[in-house]
Structures are given as C-alpha cells and as structure tokens.
Amino acid sequence: MCLKGNTMTAKNLAVICEGIIKRYVVGNQDFLALNKVNFEVRTGELMIISGPSGSGKTTLISVIAGILNYEEGECIIYDTHLNKMTETEKLAFRAKNIGFVFQQFNLIPTLTVAENVAIPLIINGMERHEANEKAAIVLEKVGLGNRINSSPRELSGGQQQRVAIARAIVHNPKMIVCDEPTSALDSVNGHNIMTILKDLSQDDSRALIVVTHDSRVFSFADRIAEMEDGKIIKISTQKVSI
Numbered sequence: 001m002c003l004k005g006n007t008m009t010a011k012n013l014a015v016i017c018e019g020i021i022k023r024y025v026v027g028n029q030d031f032l033a034l035n036k037v038n039f040e041v042r043t044g045e046l047m048i049i050s051g052p053s054g055s056g057k058t059t060l061i062s063v064i065a066g067i068l069n070y071e072e073g074e075c076i077i078y079d080t081h082l083n084k085m086t087e088t089e090k091l092a093f094r095a096k097n098i099g100f101v102f103q104q105f106n107l108i109p110t111l112t113v114a115e116n117v118a119i120p121l122i123i124n125g126m127e128r129h130e131a132n133e134k135a136a137i138v139l140e141k142v143g144l145g146n147r148i149n150s151s152p153r154e155l156s157g158g159q160q161q162r163v164a165i166a167r168a169i170v171h172n173p174k175m176i177v178c179d180e181p182t183s184a185l186d187s188v189n190g191h192n193i194m195t196i197l198k199d200l201s202q203d204d205s206r207a208l209i210v211v212t213h214d215s216r217v218f219s220f221a222d223r224i225a226e227m228e229d230g231k232i233i234k235i236s237t238q239k240v241s242i
C-alpha cells in the first residue's frame with residue numbers, strides 16, 4: 001500500500017474508470033469489448049493487467065491512454081475527464097503526460113532509432129538537437145547506446161521493443177502504459193526493462209500500467225488485475241503467478 005493517508009482521495013489516484021463500456025462495431029454486429037469496467041490505479045504503483053487473449057486488456061489501456069474513445073462511463077486520468085476534452089486537447093494531454101508502449105511497437109521505419117525516441121520531446125517543443133541527445137541517454141539506459149543511428153528495420157524484435165520503451169519514457173511522463181513490454185525480450189533484457197519500469201514507478205506522482213502474460217514480470221507488480229470477457233474479475237496484491 002503506497003497511500004500516505006488512511007483515506008483514498010482523488011489525489012492518490014492516477015486512473016479512475018467507472019462503468020466503462022466500449023463496443024466495437026464489426027459489420028452490423030456490436031461486440032462488447034469492455035463491459036462496465038471499474039478500475040483504479042494509484043500514483044506510485046506498478047499495476048499489472050493480465051488475462052487471456054481477447055479479454056480486453058489492450059482496449060482498456062487504450063481507453064485509459066486516451067487513444068480510444070468509449071461509449072459509456074467515465075475515465076478520469078490525473079483529475080482530467082477524458083471525454084470532456086476535444087481530440088486536440090486529448091492529443092496535447094497525451095503527449096505531455098502519457099508514455100505508451102504498443103504491442104506491435106509502432107516505430108517509424110524512415111527515422112533512425114534516436115529520432116524515433118526523440119519524437120515525444122519534439123512534440124513537447126524541445127529543440128531537435130537537444131531531443132536527440134536526450135534520446136541517446138535513454139537508449140543507453142535500455143542497452144542500445146550503440147544503435148542510435150540504426151534504422152528500426154535493422155534491429156531484432158527485442159531491440160525494437162526496447163526502442164519503443166525508450167520512446168515511452170523519454171519525456172518523463174506521469175503515466176507509462178505498456179502493452180506486453182517483455183514479449184520479445186530474453187530474460188536478461190526483460191528483467192532489465194522491468195527494473196527500469198519499477199524504478200520509474202517509485203515516483204509518488206507517477207503510475208505504471210503493464211499488460212502482460214509473462215509470469216516472470218508478476219513479481220514486479222504492486223497489484224495485479226485479472227481481466228476476462230471485458231471485465232476485471234480479480235485484483236490481487238500477492239506477488240505470485242495468477
């Protein structure tokens with residue numbers, strides 16, 4: 001428990017989701033991907049979301065990160081109501097406050113590794129030269145200091161995943177959201193990445209959300225939420241495999 005007081009106030013909460021409903025429309029069929037999800041993430045914690053494929057994990061973190069709109073309910077991120085913002089406001093909010101590691105990495109192949117990592121800094125107004133220097137420092141931290149001028153296409157899946165993680169943390173966001181961040185990593189690199197993420201989560205104002213199937217990662221969690229059929233079915237604080 002990282003709460004400083006006895007009562008939980010909005011101050012301690014990075015994420016408050018209440019009754020979130022998200023439907024995908026495929027043809028003339030509606031698919032209920034999030035079925036009244038209630039979910040909270042505290043500041044200073046590393047929350048893992050686990051559960052079978054198709055249970056709604058990526059959908060939930062995409063809603064939380066403001067990437068995906070939802071139909072019903074309320075999602076409040078650091079006291080900001082996502083559905084009360086315009087798309088432009090949401091983009092600016094995300095650029096400043098959120099780092100997101102996509103399951104498929106989503107690196108830009110025409111940019112170098114360092115230029116990919118520098119993107120969030122440039123969006124936030126940093127000079128290109130300074131942004132590239134800062135990107136190089138973070139790339140060093142994830143073990144890719146010698147690949148800054150490479151194209152993402154020249155890297156292995158595991159190296160690309162580390163570039164994606166560097167890009168998500170380079171601008172020091174308040175919230176870091178990672179979709180299966182160790183799926184392409186061997187145990188040494190997976191452990192190194194989780195140690196970096198865990199360190200970042202120790203900041204009292206930051207929150208980390210990590211979607212994973214990887215049981216090697218569970219011991220890094222403060223809490224583990226388990227999803228099934230578009231719902232959170234269990235939250236555990238035990239650092240054991242679920």
Ligand SMILES: Nc1ncnc2c1ncn2[C@@H]1O[C@H](COP(=O)(O)OP(=O)(O)O)[C@@H](O)[C@H]1O
Binds near residue numbers: 024025052053059060
């Ligand atoms: N863009 C989409 N259009 C239609 N259905 C989708 C889309 N994205 C996800 N789904 C469906 O929603 C459900 C939840 O998907 P997802 O959130 O990706 O689950 P998970 O990340 O747990 O594997 C799945 O049944 C998936 O097929």
Ligand SMILES: [Mg+2]
Binds near residue numbers: 057058059103179
């Ligand atoms: Mg997924």
